Amino acid sequence: MNTDGRLERANDNAAAFWLAQARAHGWRSRIRPGLTAVRCARTPDDPHRILLTRPYAETGSVERELTDLLAEWSTIRFTLEDPYGGLDLTRFGAARLPPMPVMVRDPGAVEGMTTALPAIREAHGGGTLTVDEAVDGDNVALVERAIVDGFPLPARRPWVRGDAFPERLLGEPGWRAWLGRVDGAVAGTCLTYDDGRATGVYWVATLPDWRGRGVAGAVLRTALVHAHPDRPATLVATSLGEPLYRKLGFVERARTCWWSRTSAQG
Incomplete structure (x- = not known):
């Protein structure tokens, strides 16, 4: 076994x-x-x-x-x-x-990605989509609200800053958050956690007004490139997210x- x-x-x-x-x-x-x-x-x-x-x-x-x-x-x-x-x-x-x-992506290049942040900067529905890492409390709060409203997390509504993801998480080695914006407005996000052996992807979320426009793919590709691309990436897929994950190289393990x-x- x-x-x-x-x-x-x-x-x-x-x-x-x-x-x-x-x-x-x-x-x-x-x-x-x-x-x-x-x-x-x-x-x-x-x-x-x-x-x-x-x-x-x-x-x-x-x-x-x-x-x-x-x-x-x-x-x-x-x-x-x-x-x-x-x-x-x-x-x-x-x-x-x-x-x-439960899906796993073995280490390897992510198609269409470079290695410098902002990892994505492209025309998107008449605006410009950028994806960056959230590295301070204010941006973690934006990530938190996007997950509460976009995933969504009904038990965390109405959103209260720090209730789901307190700023102290920035001090946890391996915990990182990624934020996609269109012309500065928050559009989508995800979290990653690296434990030294694998990098897990969690709470990939797109706000309702931006669904179906490639935001989740852009955020996830950025995370895969910058959150230890030399390790396997893992996630548990929802039915909505599974086609995207397969497209990005994730394979079902169980x-x-x-x-x-x-x-x-x-």
Whole structure:
């Protein structure tokens, strides 16, 4: 059984990404062999995040660990990512969401890209599209608002600066944010996280007025060129984003099962 392949690198990166957020917010976390959990705690019913990172021999041990964790953290809502697809969490009051592809892009050139920022500067719908890295608090706030409104993140509405992505994340090694603008107006964004072995891509978002105009592709190409292009890039694709990711060289490695509980178990 392969326990350190491309899928496991993607799993480890996602776990590290959530642990970085836990440090920035001051959230509790738990790390066990094959399992990482973050007690997201903006409000008491914020969904806690649980990620399985390695194959498990049998489901009973995972379910026992989950039972203990939910009790210890007084969990109301949670999201659990199971890229191995063996769990049935209905007895925990969770619903299985449609599986999503875990995709990996091996290192290599990105077509049409140079190596100097601004990485993209092109005519775009009558304006000029630029993509830059967000390197200060004000620009991180613009990224945050674009994700809240464009991804979207309904639980974070109305947007409050620093609520989802506090400026302290700029101090987390490997955490980077990318911002696309058309004539200075924010159009799209994404986050990347490099853990030394892979670079994960997260929350690729385009604001409604700019969807279908190539903004997400421009932002993502910039991130791929500048966020450690010598390492594999990983992401979990939505159905809307998957065609773009395939076009940019991402290949499906597995389909991850997400389980979501949205209220206290009755």
